[in-house]
Amino acid sequence: MITLSTDELLTGLDRLSSEDANSPMEVANPNPALDIPMEESELGNQISVFHLLKAYGEAMEGGHRELGDVIMANVSEKVSPAGDSLERLAFNLSQDLQKEVDYIKQEALKNFESAFRAFYQIFPYGRFAHFAANSAMVESIPAEAETVHIVDFDVGEGVQWPPVIEALARLGKKVKLTVVDWESQATGTDQDSDWAPAMWNLEEVKARLMDHSCRVGSNLIIESTRIDDLAGGIRGAKRASEWRVFNCMVGLPHMRRVRSRKLVEEFLTTANELVAESGRGMVTRGDGEAWEHLKGCSGFGSFFEGNMVYYMSLLESIELNFPELAEARMALECLFVAPFISSEAWFQRWVEMSEMQGKGKGRKEIMEKWRVSRESLEEAKEMVKESQTSYGVRTGGESENEMVLEWKGTPLVRVSSTWRN
Structure with missing residues (x-):
């Protein structure tokens, strides 16, 4: 069985760049600090903010948008970054x-590339997702397969693929990578964030991956396609x-992008159909949002609270790396x-979820x-240092996939990974 080492994943980004990848940010002790009792006023403010946020969710669920705006304005006076x-x-x-957020953003953008490297290498979210998906991919490849054709929904900076390219080069497999080109099309439903620029544009990403493949002796072909042309192009090349x-x-x-779930589901539906038609292949999916967990929410209030729990946990995990x-x-x-x-975006996500469920999409x-x-x-x-931190890794799904x-x-x-062979 071929597996990908975490060392390969940790250095995947560095292999795509000729610049020094050492981050100026140091990793602090990730062990949780002792809880310090809060001052009464601080505790009171926390309780107030918590109840205001719950009231906002309830107001929006009841269709009282103006009341929701008043509540959120009240919240803004009690909080800071x-x-x-x-x-x-x-x-x-x-x-x-927005003015304060814009100021912080502009200061952070001055060192964006270093910040990207630091975030990807220090925190396990992206590395974990890439490792889990890549391992399943490489383990699944039949010995008789001559070419591995990877179709990527969102290639981003391309940091997922150097370890896979190297692993497949060792196996003597040809590699074809088809990436969805989001830069050349405006879908109208996508919610791309403009908070930070892409480190490299798509053509630069493709060039760096090609350079890396040459260095490791891989036979790599890279193509791009529009999302609406995906099915025809892949089906015709069986x-x-x-x-x-x-x-x-x-x-x-680390992706910084909020993709429309309708587009995600369309891609996965097409992927499943194409694999089923050919009778061989795999679909891998990594999700860094609370979407799947919140599908059963009965209203926006519970959906809002579920997102609160998720992102508070994410923020807390970041804080303990920078005490x-x-x-x-x-x-x-x-x-x-x-x-x-x-x-506002959470409310739109709830509307999108409700529409998809109402139409029976799935x-x-x-x-x-x-x-x-x-x-x-x-x-x-071992990658997430489970024995030393509050991170944990487990299997899930009916078949532990x-x-x-x-x-x-x-x-x-x-x-998660599904396949047919």
Whole structure:
């Protein structure tokens, strides 16, 4: 069985760049600090903010948007980006703090590339998702397959693929990578964040991946396609010697992008159908949002609270890596967490979820589950330092085809794999 080492994943980004990848930010002791009793006024403010946020969710669920705006304006007067996880969550949810947010963003953008490297390498969210998906991909490849064709929903900076390219080069497999080109089309339903620029544009990403493949002796072909042209192009290129992998990463903090779930579901539906038609291939999915967990919410109020729990856990996990580096933490949160936290965006997500459920949208289960290997699970636990931190890794799904990264029991990232052979 071929597996990908965490060392390869940790250095995947560095292999795509000729620049020094050493981050100026130091990793603080990740062990949780002792709780210090809060002053009465601080505790009172927390309780007030918590109840105001709950009231906002209830107001919006009841259709009282003006009341919701008044409540959120009240919240904005009580919070700052330097507070605890609840206060920082509320700060980002507030809609009338744009000037302060813009100032923090502009300061953080001055060192964006270093911030990206630091965030990806220090925190496990993206590395965990990429490792779990990549391991399943490589483990699944049949010996007789000559070419591995990867179709990527959102290639981003391309940091997922260097370890896979190297692993497949060692196996003597040809690699074809088809990436969805989001730069050349405007879908009208996508919610791309403009909080931070892409480190490299798509053509630069493709060039760097090609350079890397040459350095490691890989036979790599890279193509791009529009999302609406995907099915026709892939279906027309079916070959018996080709092993197809459809990869969909969405909502991971380092990505900074909020993709429309309708587009995500369309991609996954197409992927499942194409794999089923050919009778061979795999679909891997990594999700860094609370979407799947919140599908059963009865109203916007519970959906809002579920998102609060999720992002408070994410913010707390970040804080414990920077207990004494508030400015660095604020910069990272501004760039990589704030794009996902918005009261208006959460409401639109709820509307989108309701519409999808109302129309009965959803993928039919036509694929087999790929069971997470024990080797991959143990290596993932080592990657996130499970024995030393509050992170945990477990398997999930009916057939244990999911690998889940948790923080104190709250799921932060889910990666699942299905296949046919």
